[in-house]
Each structure stands twice: as structure tokens, then as C-alpha cells.
Amino acid sequence: MDDLYRSELMEIYQDPAHRGQIINPSIALEKQNAFCGDRLHLSLQIKNNIIEDAKFDGEMCFVSIIGADFLLEEIIGKTLAEAKKIDQAHLLKLIDLNLSTSRVACATLALKALQEALSAYEKTKN
């Protein structure tokens, strides 16, 4: 099979490191991909403007899970400002998959959730 299903990705898909839900998170939200009905729950633990922990959960496809796990791996330990800078191009480069246009939406579901969560978190602080 080609790069979309590389064996190391298969391992992540079967047991993603950042799957789960944080108890008493600083912020949490749910985001849906209307195209396929995938549902992602994202929770963040933030302290002194640093993302100390992040977890995702939900019913998701292979590409959504890979996108979410890579993204959370990237943001844990980063400041809010650094996390906000991560855009679609950055994430797609991280996961390094040859995706069709329709599946870019799967890969970036977690990113959209993160961006919404960060702005919602900022609103609670202001």
C-alpha cells in the first residue's frame, strides 16, 4: 500500500498517544465534519499561557485521527501564541500524506477545533 497507510501511521491510528479527554480542562469543545459526520472532542489544559496537555476523542476516520494526533503532539508545551500560528500548510507538512482535496478536511478537523478552542479560551480571559 502507498504512503497513505504507512506502517507507523497504522500504529498511531490503532493507538493514538493523545486520545482521551482531560478531566476539568481549561477549555473543551466538539467539532463535526459535516461531509462525513466525524465528531471530534478536543480538550486543552492551559497554564500561564502554555498548553500543558491536549487530548482528542470521538468517532473519526484514519486521516482525522492522524491529523489530530500529530497536531496535539506539536502543540503540547507550546505557548498559545505559538499554537495559534499553526496553519493548514504547517499541519499538512507535519503529517506528510498525499491527500486528495476532499480528505484535507479530515486532516484539518482537529486544527479547526484547536483554532476555535483558542479563541474561545481567549474570550474567557478577556
Place this chain on the structure above:
Amino acid sequence: MVHAYGALLVVDGAQAIPHLQIDVQALNCDFYAFSGHKMLAPMGIGVLYAKAAILNQMLPYQLGGGMIESVSLDKVVFAPYPEKFEAGTPNVAGGVALAAAIDYLEKIGLAKIRAHEIALSRYLLNGLAQIKKVRVFGQAAASERTGLVSFYVEGVHAHDLSDFLAKKNLALRAGFHCAMPLHQSHACGATLRASYYLYNSEKDLESLLINLTEAINYYG
């Protein structure tokens, strides 16, 4: 019943027309619409049938060249239908191609095409029933299907399967197929839809069954 209440009957026949012999007068529908691309014509062309009495009463929804009989500063007389509904530059190539597609299908014969796709439906339904974890959507028998079967696989996402199958030259649609509430009522996520027509053979479906089994083993 629609007419008994003074309403008009509009039929979206895009799915039926490539597969079934349709007689709009026997249906007694007021409108019948279908698109060309489901019956071998290109995208961007379709047909809206309406009863003559209704077409005579209807006003144009769009203004443009080639749709009037006469215009003065304070009066317009529209051309009779169909011209009054065909404002501006028409999609000539689409019209010619749709006519060619209809001629082509009629030459082969809709009954022959229908028998072929029912045989394919039977083959596919039998094959899918033998693959563990596959759940076929809907109870319709082969003879009641218009060349398609929707299904899902327990524990494997439809989009992951469609990507896998695409790499084996099998084009299946994955998603809700414009019927999200129906999927919710079945409490399942996205489904896969195999659709086939006169140009498909049992060999294509055999390839689908083999590769689907491989995909399920791969993700399982």
C-alpha cells in the same frame, strides 16, 4: 391525491430515468425533472418536463435574448414555450450530447440494461452478504434497486475504505449521499455506495468484493 388537494406534482426523476421506462402521461405528474449526467450525457444539461397548460401560464424566471415575440417601451409579449424559458445563449453542446446519450441508451434498449443491472445487483448483494462486518443499507431486493447498493463496515470508516478502493481503481462514493437524517436514524456514520450501470461487469464487482475484503483485513 396531490391533485385532489389542488396541488401540483413535481417529480425528481434523475435517479429513475436512466434505469426505468418513464411515461410522464401515465404518471400524470405536472413536472418531471432529470439531469443528463446520470444517463451518460455531460454535466450541466437536464430536462424539465411540464404539462402544456402549465407552461402556457408560467412566466419566465429569467430574462435575456431570444425569448420574446415583441417588446415596446410599455409592453412585452413573450414567445411561446419553450423559447420563453430559454433566455440567452443556450447550452447547445449539452443538448446535442444529451440527445445522443438518449439515442444510445434506446438503441441498446432500456429493458436489456435493466436486466443487466438487476443481475449485477444480485451478484453484489450475494457477495456482500458473505463478507463479515459488512452491513447493507436497506432491505430492497436486487429487482427493486436502480443499480446501486449502499453499505457500511462495522468499525472501519467509509472514507478510509473509499480511499483504499480508489487506489485499486474502484470509484465508490463515501458520505451521507444527501441523506444525513436517514443515516442518523440508522445510528451509523458515513456509508459507501457502489453504483454500476451498463458499462460494468461482474468482473468489476468481483474486484470490489476482493479488495473490500482486503481493506477490512487491513484495518481490522
